[in-house]
Amino acid sequence: MAPALVDTTTETITETRPTYDFANSGTGAYKVAFNTGPKAFQKDNELQGTEKQPPARYPNYLPVWNNETSVYPPLTPFTHYDHGKDADPSFPNLLKDAKVADLTANTGAEVHGVQLTKLTDKGKDELALFVAQKKVVAFRDQDFADLPIQEALDFGGYFGRHHIHPASGAPKGYPEVHLVHRGAEDTTARDFFEERTNSITWHSDVTYEKQPPGTTFLYLLDGPAAGGDTLFANQAAAYRRLSPEFQKRLHGLKAIHSGIEQANNSRERGGVVRRDPVTSIHPLVRTHPATGEKALFVNPQFTRRIVGYKKEESDFLLNFLYDHIAKGQDFQARVKWAPGTVVVWDNRVTAHSALLDWDDGARRHLARITPQAEPPTETPFES
Numbered sequence: 065m066a067p068a069l070v071d072t073t074t075e076t077i078t079e080t081r082p083t084y085d086f087a088n089s090g091t092g093a094y095k096v097a098f099n100t101g102p103k104a105f106q107k108d109n110e111l112q113g114t115e116k117q118p119p120a121r122y123p124n125y126l127p128v129w130n131n132e133t134s135v136y137p138p139l140t141p142f143t144h145y146d147h148g149k150d151a152d153p154s155f156p157n158l159l160k161d162a163k164v165a166d167l168t169a170n171t172g173a174e175v176h177g178v179q180l181t182k183l184t185d186k187g188k189d190e191l192a193l194f195v196a197q198k199k200v201v202a203f204r205d206q207d208f209a210d211l212p213i214q215e216a217l218d219f220g221g222y223f224g225r226h227h228i229h230p231a232s233g234a235p236k237g238y239p240e241v242h243l244v245h246r247g248a249e250d251t252t253a254r255d256f257f258e259e260r261t262n263s264i265t266w267h268s269d270v271t272y273e274k275q276p277p278g279t280t281f282l283y284l285l286d287g288p289a290a291g292g293d294t295l296f297a298n299q300a301a302a303y304r305r306l307s308p309e310f311q312k313r314l315h316g317l318k319a320i321h322s323g324i325e326q327a328n329n330s331r332e333r334g335g336v337v338r339r340d341p342v343t344s345i346h347p348l349v350r351t352h353p354a355t356g357e358k359a360l361f362v363n364p365q366f367t368r369r370i371v372g373y374k375k376e377e378s379d380f381l382l383n384f385l386y387d388h389i390a391k392g393q394d395f396q397a398r399v400k401w402a403p404g405t406v407v408v409w410d411n412r413v414t415a416h417s418a419l420l421d422w423d424d425g426a427r428r429h430l431a432r433i434t435p436q437a438e439p440p441t442e443t444p445f446e447s
């Protein structure tokens with residue numbers, strides 16, 4: 065019997081459709097373009113390379129999704145101490161041999177001549193403050209990637225309790241390391257652009273947690289020869305750019321941040337959900353504990369609703385803020401990766417976005433160490 069027309073249609077669609085319904089995922093949905101999961105992972109391409117791409121330079125950092133045998137309990141509160149408060153603001157330990165070049169007039173710096181893992185505790189205190197002030201700093205020629213993974217984690221642990229990501233792949237035995245991994249000859253980016261016009265996904269990391277991260281480290285393991293830069297927005301400058309009247313209006317408002325969509329997305333992709341997803345309520349404007357600076361603290365990946373506002377009112381205000389942040393090239397910086405680069409940013413006062421702009425099948429592989437910080441707090445409006 066000839067197959068029914070409907071079957072034929074279904075077959076054709078199944079063959080040509082991407083693995084995720086990019087066309088229908090809604091505004092504010094989790095960043096599907098970047099959530100490569102176990103289904104897209106091709107172990108042979110990573111370990112052996114492909115015709116065009118070499119094997120992974122750091123196979124010890126390849127992702128696994130089965131580090132754990134069971135689901136983790138909810139995160140418990142802890143007292144975070146921000147070491148940036150103890151820093152000498154002239155940075156004698158951090159910058160004595162450094163060459164520092166600002167990335168832009170108001171955001172970001174690039175540093176040569178410092179080996180982060182050799183810093184004393186005083187140097188680390190200064191690092192926390194320096195990054196809070198600059199918002200994002202690219203440290204070149206670092207030894208992070210070549211160290212045993214535990215040593216990199218021990219370094220990062222100075223800055224706060226390690227966050228274990230609820231959904232991402234991690235190196236075997238090290239669930240505290242969050243991996244960004246797009247394998248050799250991966251096609252999910254091509255699939256994404258079949259349905260979407262750009263890949264920009266501004267966010268601050270895991271803001272649905274009660275104590276989202278502060279000083280955060282991301283280091284390159286493998287990357288395309290050109291492309292795959294990371295964008296950063298200075299959320300303190302974004303706040304200051306607003307009129308005093310508007311700033312005043314934002315103070316006192318709180319928003320709900322949700323990890324639910326990210327968890328659902330991971331499940332849909334055959335990935336893990338290590339903890340039951342949570343939501344948290346945070347102030348729209350938060351104050352940095354070491355610098356006292358105020359910064360916008362909303363992002364389209366995880367912020368869902370302003371408490372007490374009706375949906376349309378909340379969307380109206382949040383969309384204005386997202387637009388303000390996304391269009392603020394005059395308070396943003398763009399970091400270009402190179403082998404040995406460690407980028408350190410302060411998630412309390414920045415937003416960032418990856419971008420998918422290379423399509424030659426090159427692998428992109430980075431590791432993130434994500435110390436959690438204090439629960440976001442707000443201090444009163446000052447004119």
Ligand SMILES: O=C(O)CCC(=O)C(=O)O
Pocket residue numbers: 244269282292293294295416417418419430432
């Ligand atoms: O891949 C990137 O450039 C950034 C990824 C990211 O958002 C993160 O590591 O927090």
Ligand SMILES: [Fe+2]
Pocket residue numbers: 267268269416
């Ligand atoms: Fe991120």
